Amino acid sequence: MDPGLEADERPSRSQRFLEFMVFHFRWVVVVPILLPLSFLFNVFFEIRNKLIYWINSAPNAHVRKVNYIQEQIKNWNADGRRTKLVNARPGWLTMSFRYPLYKTDATKIATDRLFDILELDLEKMTIKAEPGVTMGQISRYLIPLGYTLPVLPELDDLTVGGLINGCGVESGSFKHGMFQHICTQYEVVTSDAELLQVFPDPTAKTKKSKEANSLFWAIPWSQGTLVFLTAATMKIIPCKKYVKLQYKKTNTLEEMCDVLTEDSKKNSSFDDVDFIEALLFTKDKGCIMLGEFSDGPDTHKEVINPIGRFYKKWFYTHVESIIDNKIDKENPIAVEYIPLRDYYHRHSRSIFWEIRDIIPFGNNVIFRYLLGWLTPPKISFLKATTPSCLRSMYDRSHVLQDMLIPLENLEKCVELFHEEVEIYPLWLCPFHLKSQPGLMKLRDVASKMYVDLGAYGVTYKKGYHAERTTRRLEEHVRKVNGFQMTYADIYMTKEEYEDMFDLTLYEYKRTAHHCNDAFPHVYEKVRRSARR
Numbered sequence: 001m002d003p004g005l006e007a008d009e010r011p012s013r014s015q016r017f018l019e020f021m022v023f024h025f026r027w028v029v030v031v032p033i034l035l036p037l038s039f040l041f042n043v044f045f046e047i048r049n050k051l052i053y054w055i056n057s058a059p060n061a062h063v064r065k066v067n068y069i070q071e072q073i074k075n076w077n078a079d080g081r082r083t084k085l086v087n088a089r090p091g092w093l094t095m096s097f098r099y100p101l102y103k104t105d106a107t108k109i110a111t112d113r114l115f116d117i118l119e120l121d122l123e124k125m126t127i128k129a130e131p132g133v134t135m136g137q138i139s140r141y142l143i144p145l146g147y148t149l150p151v152l153p154e155l156d157d158l159t160v161g162g163l164i165n166g167c168g169v170e171s172g173s174f175k176h177g178m179f180q181h182i183c184t185q186y187e188v189v190t191s192d193a194e195l196l197q198v199f200p201d202p203t204a205k206t207k208k209s210k211e212a213n214s215l216f217w218a219i220p221w222s223q224g225t226l227v228f229l230t231a232a233t234m235k236i237i238p239c240k241k242y243v244k245l246q247y248k249k250t251n252t253l254e255e256m257c258d259v260l261t262e263d264s265k266k267n268s269s270f271d272d273v274d275f276i277e278a279l280l281f282t283k284d285k286g287c288i289m290l291g292e293f294s295d296g297p298d299t300h301k302e303v304i305n306p307i308g309r310f311y312k313k314w315f316y317t318h319v320e321s322i323i324d325n326k327i328d329k330e331n332p333i334a335v336e337y338i339p340l341r342d343y344y345h346r347h348s349r350s351i352f353w354e355i356r357d358i359i360p361f362g363n364n365v366i367f368r369y370l371l372g373w374l375t376p377p378k379i380s381f382l383k384a385t386t387p388s389c390l391r392s393m394y395d396r397s398h399v400l401q402d403m404l405i406p407l408e409n410l411e412k413c414v415e416l417f418h419e420e421v422e423i424y425p426l427w428l429c430p431f432h433l434k435s436q437p438g439l440m441k442l443r444d445v446a447s448k449m450y451v452d453l454g455a456y457g458v459t460y461k462k463g464y465h466a467e468r469t470t471r472r473l474e475e476h477v478r479k480v481n482g483f484q485m486t487y488a489d490i491y492m493t494k495e496e497y498e499d500m501f502d503l504t505l506y507e508y509k510r511t512a513h514h515c516n517d518a519f520p521h522v523y524e525k526v527r528r529s530a531r532r
């Protein structure tokens with residue numbers, strides 16, 4: 001690892017003053033410029049998608065776009081495979097804080113032109129989409145038809161390709177697993193320019209027949225270092241118009257861990273709960289939310305709350321006000337009916353809780369009624385306009401980490417996060433992990449309930465140091481057989497990374513599909529020093 005990625009010296013007074021001003025007055029650029037631009041971009045893209053859908057041009061265009069990708073790779077082969085291959089998607093568009101450095105001298109393959117939904121198959125109950133299709137696009141297309149993805153991560157701009165080659169979880173994951181687990185087939189192009197369809201074959205018995213499709217298991221988490229994904233087929237399930245959401249308050253960390261464990265395990269095999277997530281507002285004060293698909297309220301007393309409307313409060317502040325004001329000993333559970341799409345994208349408008357630093361008055365009722373309809377700003381536009389002084393401030397004091405750990409270790413891990421970074425709210429999202437071949441293979445059991453512990457925000461903790469603190473967190477996560485999400489800063493050494501992820505199948509497939517001289521190694525893409 002490169003030493004001194006995050007320098008130890010304190011910034012000068014003038015630098016701190018500049019950072020303070022830019023941090024507190026970022027809204028001066030965001031509100032009058034980025035909000036209208038984001039709004040216009042969204043309207044334009046929505047109209048474009050509707051047109052493509054009406055004229056049904058996506059499947060034909062797909063063939064042309066994949067041919068072009070194969071053509072690019074053939075040329076690169078003919079040229080002697082002299083550079084490494086990466087996706088052309090520019091760094092400012094991706095859902096992470098960092099810009100990739102490994103793309104600078106690499107050959108960029110045009111997977112970024114693939115952003116259309118290709119096919120809905122109601123017999124097989126699947127949807128086929130290009131890798132650049134976003135979660136916002138899928139929910140807008142599927143929900144009005146009465147279907148949804150079993151796992152539909154919250155932020156509108158997350159892409160199918162990123163969630164497969166990286167990873168994805170959300171509140172349906174306690175039942176359906178991660179995003180990779182809802183995929184049934186990948187269409188990929190190899191470094192030899194071959195177009196392959198890869199899928200698991202439950203009937204495969206012989207080594208040869210298993211071998212034919214074992215690439216399927218190696219792709220998730222591989223960060224585009226085995227093949228280029230050109231389409232993915234995902235399972236869909238029927239859905240209803242609303243989510244009946246129950247809010248339960250927890251008063252101690254122990255209670256949170258016990259109830260979350262009980263709820264996740266009890267409900268993972270039953271149909272009456274479809275979503276589980278929890279938020280911790282302090283180490284002890286938390287809220288567990290259990291959701292269920294619903295046709296609407298059963299009684300007049302129950303309320304519909306369209307939390308996605310522009311004038312509504314940011315979701316996490318709404319949750320806190322519910323547990324503070326509506327829950328007591330007599331009413332231990334509060335219930336609301338939320339329109340399904342509003343529920344899925346509940347954290348989009350407030351970018352989880354990151355927006356509070358960017359538009360500090362964004363949750364004020366006057367702002368919401370006047371300009372709320374323009375929010376949220378597009379994350380990619382924010383990223384492209386983040387000045388360097390703000391980036392160095394984020395480097396020193398802003399934590400963006402998701403640690404995936406066995407649910408039984410949650411209490412210890414929250415305590416460690418409290419000691420090391422003390423950022424609230426903390427996001428807790430249980431997910432069911434089946435041991436399958438590949439990078440995320442479990443060592444000790446066939447399946448286990450895990451939980452994603454997400455910390456996003458500024459830390460004021462004395463002694464916080466991005467590299468040293470993260471390394472301590474990473475060490476703990478490795479010890480409990482956990483995984484670190486790869487969009488975040490990873491400070492592990494290669495040996496430590498190999499200890500966390502099972503690279504056996506991955507390395508085998510790299511050799512079998514001639515990847516070693518074609519793609520960077522996955523570690524070369526995820527380590528902190530590979531990103532700016």
Ligand SMILES: Cc1cc2nc3c(=O)[nH]c(=O)nc-3n(C[C@H](O)[C@H](O)[C@H](O)COP(=O)(O)OP(=O)(O)OC[C@H]3O[C@@H](n4cnc5c(N)ncnc54)[C@H](O)[C@@H]3O)c2cc1C
Nearest residue numbers: 200201202204210211213214215217436437438504505508
């Ligand atoms: C020197 C060396 C040689 C290797 N040779 C091979 C080899 O010849 N073939 C090979 O596949 N791996 C090979 N590997 C990879 C390695 O053996 C396994 O991928 C790794 O041990 C994972 O095993 P597993 O128990 O997770 O998979 P297992 O469940 O034992 O499965 C073995 C293989 O079949 C695939 N598989 C499992 N279930 C299905 C299914 N339903 N449909 C389709 N495929 C499925 C897996 O991806 C895996 O590749 C080799 C590794 C090394 C280091």
Ligand SMILES: NC(=O)C1=CN([C@@H]2O[C@H](COP(=O)(O)OP(=O)(O)OC[C@H]3O[C@@H](n4cnc5c(N)ncnc54)[C@H](OP(=O)(O)O)[C@@H]3O)[C@@H](O)[C@H]2O)C=CC1
Nearest residue numbers: 087094095131153159161162165166167168169223224229
């Ligand atoms: N709820 C959740 O689960 C959330 C998840 N995230 C994280 O955000 C990331 C997704 O962001 P997004 O902007 O969509 O994706 P990115 O552009 O960040 O891509 C993520 C990785 O996937 C690779 N990749 C993307 N498309 C393809 C493709 N067609 N073929 C091969 N490889 C590909 C990229 O390769 P390359 O480096 O060459 O571009 C990159 O390494 C994931 O890593 C996810 O874990 C973030 C927020 C929430």
Ligand SMILES: CC(C)=CCC[C@@H](C)[C@H]1CC[C@@]2(C)C3=C(CC[C@]12C)[C@@]1(C)CC[C@H](O)C(C)(C)[C@@H]1CC3
Nearest residue numbers: 095096097351352354379382383386400402454456
């Ligand atoms: C598993 C789950 C739910 C992960 C959620 C991760 C999000 C909270 C992350 C992903 C991308 C992310 C790091 C980002 C940012 C905040 C946290 C985000 C949204 C922001 C918007 C913070 C402000 C920054 O100036 C900048 C605009 C660069 C980034 C962009 C990416």
